Amino acid sequence: MTSFPETLPGLLASNRQRFAGRTALREKELGVWKEVSWNEYYDHVKYCSLGFLALGLQKGDKVAILGDNCREWLYADLAAQAAGGTAVGVYPTNPPKQVEYVLDHSDSILVVVRDQEQADKVLEVKSRLPELRKIVVMDMKGLRHYRDPDTLSFSELESLGKEKDKASPGLFEELLGRTRPDDVALMVYTSGTTGPPKGAMLTHRNLVSLARGFSQVTEMKSEDQVVSYLPLSHIAERLVSLILALQVGYTVNFAESIDTVQESLYEIAPTVFVAVPRIWEKMHASIQIRMKDASRLKRMAYGIWIPLGRKMVDREIRGEAGSLGWTLLRTLGYWCLYRAILDKLGLLRVRVAISGSAPIAPDILKFYRALGLRISEVYGQTEGSGVSHIHHGNDTRIGSVGKPLPGVVCWLDEDGEILTRSPMVFAGYYKDPSATQAVRGDGWLHSGDVGVLGPEGYLTITDRKKAIIITSGGKNIAPSEIENRLKCSPYINEAVVIGDGRPYLTALIQIEYETVSQWAQDKNISFTTFKSLAQHPEVLELIDKEVQEANKEFSRVEGIKKFLLLDKQLDHDDEELTATLKVRRKSVETKFRDLIDSMYGRR
Amino acid sequence: MNSLPTLQVLNLSMRFGGIQAIREVSFQVEEGELFALIGPNGAGKSTIFNCVNGLYKPTQGMILFQGEDITGLKSFRIAHKGIARTFQNIALFHHMTVLDNLLLGRNPYLHAGVLGGGFFFGKALREEIESRKDVEEIIDFLEIEGFRKKIVGSLPFGIQRRIELGRALAMKPKLLLLDEPVSGMNAEEREDMARFILDIKEELGTTVVLIDHDMGVVMDIADRIVVLNFGTKIAEGAPKQIAADPGVIQAYLGEERQ
Numbered sequence: 001m002t003s004f005p006e007t008l009p010g011l012l013a014s015n016r017q018r019f020a021g022r023t024a025l026r027e028k029e030l031g032v033w034k035e036v037s038w039n040e041y042y043d044h045v046k047y048c049s050l051g052f053l054a055l056g057l058q059k060g061d062k063v064a065i066l067g068d069n070c071r072e073w074l075y076a077d078l079a080a081q082a083a084g085g086t087a088v089g090v091y092p093t094n095p096p097k098q099v100e101y102v103l104d105h106s107d108s109i110l111v112v113v114r115d116q117e118q119a120d121k122v123l124e125v126k127s128r129l130p131e132l133r134k135i136v137v138m139d140m141k142g143l144r145h146y147r148d149p150d151t152l153s154f155s156e157l158e159s160l161g162k163e164k165d166k167a168s169p170g171l172f173e174e175l176l177g178r179t180r181p182d183d184v185a186l187m188v189y190t191s192g193t194t195g196p197p198k199g200a201m202l203t204h205r206n207l208v209s210l211a212r213g214f215s216q217v218t219e220m221k222s223e224d225q226v227v228s229y230l231p232l233s234h235i236a237e238r239l240v241s242l243i244l245a246l247q248v249g250y251t252v253n254f255a256e257s258i259d260t261v262q263e264s265l266y267e268i269a270p271t272v273f274v275a276v277p278r279i280w281e282k283m284h285a286s287i288q289i290r291m292k293d294a295s296r297l298k299r300m301a302y303g304i305w306i307p308l309g310r311k312m313v314d315r316e317i318r319g320e321a322g323s324l325g326w327t328l329l330r331t332l333g334y335w336c337l338y339r340a341i342l343d344k345l346g347l348l349r350v351r352v353a354i355s356g357s358a359p360i361a362p363d364i365l366k367f368y369r370a371l372g373l374r375i376s377e378v379y380g381q382t383e384g385s386g387v388s389h390i391h392h393g394n395d396t397r398i399g400s401v402g403k404p405l406p407g408v409v410c411w412l413d414e415d416g417e418i419l420t421r422s423p424m425v426f427a428g429y430y431k432d433p434s435a436t437q438a439v440r441g442d443g444w445l446h447s448g449d450v451g452v453l454g455p456e457g458y459l460t461i462t463d464r465k466k467a468i469i470i471t472s473g474g475k476n477i478a479p480s481e482i483e484n485r486l487k488c489s490p491y492i493n494e495a496v497v498i499g500d501g502r503p504y505l506t507a508l509i510q511i512e513y514e515t516v517s518q519w520a521q522d523k524n525i526s527f528t529t530f531k532s533l534a535q536h537p538e539v540l541e542l543i544d545k546e547v548q549e550a551n552k553e554f555s556r557v558e559g560i561k562k563f564l565l566l567d568k569q570l571d572h573d574d575e576e577l578t579a580t581l582k583v584r585r586k587s588v589e590t591k592f593r594d595l596i597d598s599m600y601g602r603r
Numbered sequence: 604m605n606s607l608p609t610l611q612v613l614n615l616s617m618r619f620g621g622i623q624a625i626r627e628v629s630f631q632v633e634e635g636e637l638f639a640l641i642g643p644n645g646a647g648k649s650t651i652f653n654c655v656n657g658l659y660k661p662t663q664g665m666i667l668f669q670g671e672d673i674t675g676l677k678s679f680r681i682a683h684k685g686i687a688r689t690f691q692n693i694a695l696f697h698h699m700t701v702l703d704n705l706l707l708g709r710n711p712y713l714h715a716g717v718l719g720g721g722f723f724f725g726k727a728l729r730e731e732i733e734s735r736k737d738v739e740e741i742i743d744f745l746e747i748e749g750f751r752k753k754i755v756g757s758l759p760f761g762i763q764r765r766i767e768l769g770r771a772l773a774m775k776p777k778l779l780l781l782d783e784p785v786s787g788m789n790a791e792e793r794e795d796m797a798r799f800i801l802d803i804k805e806e807l808g809t810t811v812v813l814i815d816h817d818m819g820v821v822m823d824i825a826d827r828i829v830v831l832n833f834g835t836k837i838a839e840g841a842p843k844q845i846a847a848d849p850g851v852i853q854a855y856l857g858e859e860r861q
Contacts, residue, residue: 030739031751116798141744142802259749 007179007204009045009082011211011246016042019222019249025071027254028264036071038249044071046172047161049079053171054160055110055134059084062106062187066090066099066122067114069228070254072138072154074242076112077232081185081204082176088187088199089233091579092118093572098197098579100125102189106199106430107131112154116142123148181205187430188235190382199430200382202235209423210239210385211247213405217392218352218376224250224271225349229261234580235386236357240274265346272352277360277484278581280375283345284367285490289515290344292522305337309370316369317398330372338371347373354378356387358582359461361484362398369396377401379461384408384445385424389459400458410459411444417465418451419444450478467585469500475557477505482560485553489546490515494570496588497560498596506599507563508592509543510570516542531567540565562599566592607670609634609778609810610655615664617650617834624650625834627664632778637804638812639821641845642831643854648814649691651831652780656688657681668778683711687776689767691783691814697756701766704755705741708773709734734773741769744806745799761792768799772807779803781813785820793817797824818855822846830854 004010015024016038025036036044052063063080065073065087080087088106090099092114099121103111109131113119119137123146126132137143138154165172181204189197226245230237241252250272255264265273291302312330316322342348353368356378368375376391379401388410391402404410408422425445428436439446450462462468463478470476479497486495486507493512499505511534519542520527527533543565551559570576576588589596610632617625625647632638640648653659655666657678666674673681687708695704712734715727723731742748745765750758755766764784771779784800785793797820803809815821821828822842830838830845832854838845845851 028748030736030743031748032739141806142798145805256748257746263749263752 005177005179005204006181006208007081007176007183008185008207008243008246009049009078009176009179010204011208012038012042012045012078012082013176015246015249022222022249023251024245024249025074025252025254026268027071028256028260033253033267041075044075044158045078045082047158047165048072048075048154049082049161049175050164050172051157051159051161052079052083052085052110053175054164055157057083057085057110060184061085061110062088062108064088064090064103064106064108064111065113065233066092066094066111066118067138068092068258069232069237069241070114070138072112073114073232074252076136077186077238077242080110081183082172082179084175084179084183086184086187086201088189089231089238090189091231091233093231093579094121095573096121096124100128101196102199103129103132105197106187106189109133110136112136112138115139119143119146119151123151126150179204181208182427184427186238188233188238188382198432198435201427201430202385203427206385206424206426207243208247209407210387210405211243213407213424214239214244214387214390215247216406217390218354219393220244220248220250220272220352222249224248224352225253225268226250226272226274227253227255227261227265227268227270229255229258229264230274230276231579234357235382236274236276239386240272262346266344267346269346269349271349272354273347273350274354274356276357276580277355277364278358280355280360280364280368281487284364284488285512285515287341287345288490289518292518301337305333306367306370309333309338310366313366313369334372342371342373352376354390356380357580359480359484361488363485363488365396365398369398379459381445381447383426383439384420384422384447385426388420388422388424388445388447397458400454400460402459403457404459410453410457412451412453413446415465416450416452416462418447418449418459418461420447421445469497469505471499471505471557472501472503473557477558479505482550482554482558483507485550486547486560489543489550491519491542491546494566494583496583496585498589498599502600504561505557505559506596507547507560508566508588508595509547509563510566511539511543513569530569534565534567564595564599607634608632608667609636609669610812611665611667611670612651612655613665613667615651615654615666616662617647617654617659618662623834625654625661625831628829628831628834628836629664630829630836630839632810632812634810635804635808636810637800637824637826638810639825639828640812640814640831641816641818641821641828643816645833646831647834648816648831649782650834652688652782652812652814655681656686656780682774685774685777686780687771687774687778688780689764689771689782689784691786693760693763693767695755695763695767695770697754699755700752701747701750701755701758701769702738702752704766705738705769705773706734708770709737711774737775738769738773741772744772744802745769761788761795764788764792764796765799768796772803772809776809779809779811781811783815784813785815785817793820796820800824818846 004013019038021037023035024038024041026033063085065076077087090102111122122135135151136154136157140153184201185204186202187199189199226240228241232238245252253268255261353373353375355375365375374396376396378387379389380387388408389401389404408420411419413419421444448465450465452460463480469479482497483495486492491512492509494510496508513530525538547560547563608631613629615628642648654661657676660675713730715730719725719727785796801824804811828845830851837850838848
């Protein structure tokens, strides 16, 4: 076996030797799953990479990729890296202005877009991007007649690469050999809940160390299946669909579109599943809603087995020994209910379940654990290649985010801030040395999160350092805990707890449109839009009940005294959410200032 | 290339009892054109479609499709010749899935007999596979992958419109008649639909005639427009000309003639 450099394209080349004709990728095309072997994967990357060279890419140049997940996304990603460049993922949900910001700030010379929708965004702002030379379009539908001189299709790009290969055979292999572990492989723009996005530069060394460490503590194997559906521009999905896939050699499956994820999950039945809390919450809510329309027998089974399951989980957590009786009960529950639910969600075969990118409510974790699915929480920053802590193997302690990955040293600062040091800590922010200095100047990566270290190195996150609310009574409160408890309600989509410098806590709540509208229909409450639904007094009453329920679990000062329902859905476009759908607290607080003030009796 | 116009309507008149719905209307649609018929409610737009499509038999006049007289032919014969249409108030099978509705559009291409169909072999099997492939291409084209197995009646209005369009496309028509494809839609759905119509013209090369009373979309996408008022043609030309035509402004904004 030849040896390859410790880079992501290097891993691809070694996988081609290891797995050859085995399936690397799968994508649904016209309703049929089409497979791509490791050999073909390599060839696509090769021609795409040589195509980039033909378009004038040089070492250190940036290639932006904009669009929903698909095979070509990964080809372009690895191709840019193999050619000595850096791949920059852009969120497909970004409006043109933000697309312009990323392309401009990253000095991208090429951009690879998925379809007409994304191409239009780039064409709209292209005149203001002097560095940008070419736009490569994966799916030319609706674009063939644009005839913009700087636009070419992905297959044209690959043909350019094939010509180049004919002209100078062996060039690609030479290029591969020239990539160095300390080259910057990716730039990930942090969606940042404050300020404009920053481009975190991650090197091959960062990512390969991450892949090694991660695969050591989770049980993944080359037979595994994953479904790629979170935005690839985020480090979490990049880790799953690209980095770990290259390390472990499992198969990555792409859904047809974002609307068919649930269907694809069911068809593929992945064995590794990574989701953000929002997805776990949504699946949980969808089960509860479906239960309301289910037959009596099913409702009865649910009513019996879910509380029982939760009881079993609580016993387990308290460390009480399982007896034969409990094991039998669990098995019975599996066949009566748990199996059916997991199957419906497409999670029946999941061995490794992971939740990351935001804190998740313990109650949600317990729900899945009752079904027999142990979710490992992961914790980390983009700046630390995404993951620094994880539940190792089966040791999924609820409430904690687990122990450091191999190679990570974790320390708490005097004020409780979580600091880490590892080979995964990034090379810095692109063109922003002062920000780089601020987060890792002293050699430690400053997370900006406050946490507590438990026995055996188990880390528990309290909240964002900046988000900690200090009420005018002087009490320190972590809002995320309360917010997550509220979001456990199937009727609540988003909650923003407010109270910094105020006498008591209040909350802005966004209802979950699907479930509340269903509820309203059952009650014969008429409404036309989100707004009219959110303003209905009976809906207010419904949410009030949910809030009171949540309040019971907190001390009196931590309870929500008043709340208001937002009459619009928070949106990425309106800059209330980040591209990863996290609330931009500052922006929301400013935007709804009047509403908030009204809850404190000031107008 | 066929030099004959795709559709010629000559001196078409239609009378329902005492009501003259259309009066001696003539126009001609060239191959590959995106042609629009506009006019206020009751101007006779849908009536013209119904005549072209064979639902009505015109009282007077002639309709030629690629030079061939199709006046008064039965609807299904006209469909087999390559004219497909959608309806103002969505005519889908509401209790069937999206996939089944789309497959129905393939009817003109299915020729297998009872025996082959019943036992599902030979020609029937081949045709069925062929149909599914074509339908999948339409699903991809109209971006309705997420709804394949959904029951049509449960889907939002904008999506139902798209599916009806999909069924018409499944016939692989040479001429596509769209009856108010964007009515009742919100701004976003309207924009999507306008883009699909343009894609149909550009990607598939299908000749399209569309009816609408919403001037906005028509002005944006049509190559040529005919304006009807009370069953008579009052203007014809490119969108710019139409927008400036005093007769059209009068018909749309002027005093109501009762």
